[in-house]
Amino acid sequence: MSDLTNSDRGPAATSPGHIFRRPDMSRKFLTPTPETLTTLSLLVASTLSLIFMSSLVAAPKVLFGRTLSAITPSLFPSIVLFLLAVICALALVVIRIGAAEPAGKGLTRGEWLRAATLFGIMIFYAVTMAPFGFLISTAITTTLISLQMGARSPVQIGLVALVAPVLLYLGATQLLVVSLPELDVIEMAYARLLPF
Numbered sequence: 001m002s003d004l005t006n007s008d009r010g011p012a013a014t015s016p017g018h019i020f021r022r023p024d025m026s027r028k029f030l031t032p033t034p035e036t037l038t039t040l041s042l043l044v045a046s047t048l049s050l051i052f053m054s055s056l057v058a059a060p061k062v063l064f065g066r067t068l069s070a071i072t073p074s075l076f077p078s079i080v081l082f083l084l085a086v087i088c089a090l091a092l093v094v095i096r097i098g099a100a101e102p103a104g105k106g107l108t109r110g111e112w113l114r115a116a117t118l119f120g121i122m123i124f125y126a127v128t129m130a131p132f133g134f135l136i137s138t139a140i141t142t143t144l145i146s147l148q149m150g151a152r153s154p155v156q157i158g159l160v161a162l163v164a165p166v167l168l169y170l171g172a173t174q175l176l177v178v179s180l181p182e183l184d185v186i187e188m189a190y191a192r193l194l195p196f
Contacts, residue, residue, distance in 0.1 A: 035095070036092070036095055039088050039091050039092055039095070040088075040092065042084060042088045043085055043088035043089060043092065046081045046082075046084040046085040046088065047085050049077075049081050050078060050081050050082060050085065053074050053077065053078055053081075054074070056077075073178060073179065076178075114148065117148055118145070118148060121141055121144045121145060121148070122141075124140075124141065124144075125137055125138070125140075125141040128140070129181055130181050132183075133181060133182040133183035133186055134165065134168075134169055134180045134181055134182050135165050135166065135169060135182065135183075135186055136183070136186075138164070138165035138168065139161045139162060139165050140161075142160055142161045142164055142165065143157055143160075143161045146160055146161070169182070169190075170190075173190075
């Protein structure tokens with residue numbers, strides 16, 4: 001029994017836990033799998049977004065020549081996009097050297113439909129942020145995502161759709177002092193309700 005080599009024992013001996021394999025340095029290019037193409041697309045998109053960040057993020061509101069935000073609006077998007085680019089680059093390196101176990105099965109038709117629906121909801125959120133304001137667009141988007149995830153309780157959906165946007169808005173504007181796009185009438189309502 002001791003004369004068996006790793007190749008005779010099967011893949012379990014060379015890839016503990018079936019998670020990682022021994023690096024295959026013979027590869028010269030990335031195999032165009034759905035995972036590779038998606039990761040590469042995210043890397044390109046995040047890198048381009050970082051380069052053109054000044055064109056993507058609106059300038060903060062100014063009052064009497066002074067900005068109303070203590071933190072530049074591009075700070076948090078830049079951090080998130082930078083981390084996304086780093087993670088994608090590392091993932092491509094892992095795929096390139098063959099250290100990751102290949103995916104066994106692709107997405108089903110229903111899963112592709114759910115992914116496309118979520119992507120469409122996020123596009124809707126980005127498009128409606130400026131004309132509808134943060135509160136309304138976030139409430140609508142949260143409701144749509146809750147429905148897509150299977151939530152059916154009107155009370156639960158209503159609480160998430162109304163409480164979460166308000167808390168996010170107050171946390172960003174009052175604690176972080178970051179300006180968010182909001183309708184004037186809603187900003188006036190916030191100003192009347194808040195004692196600070």
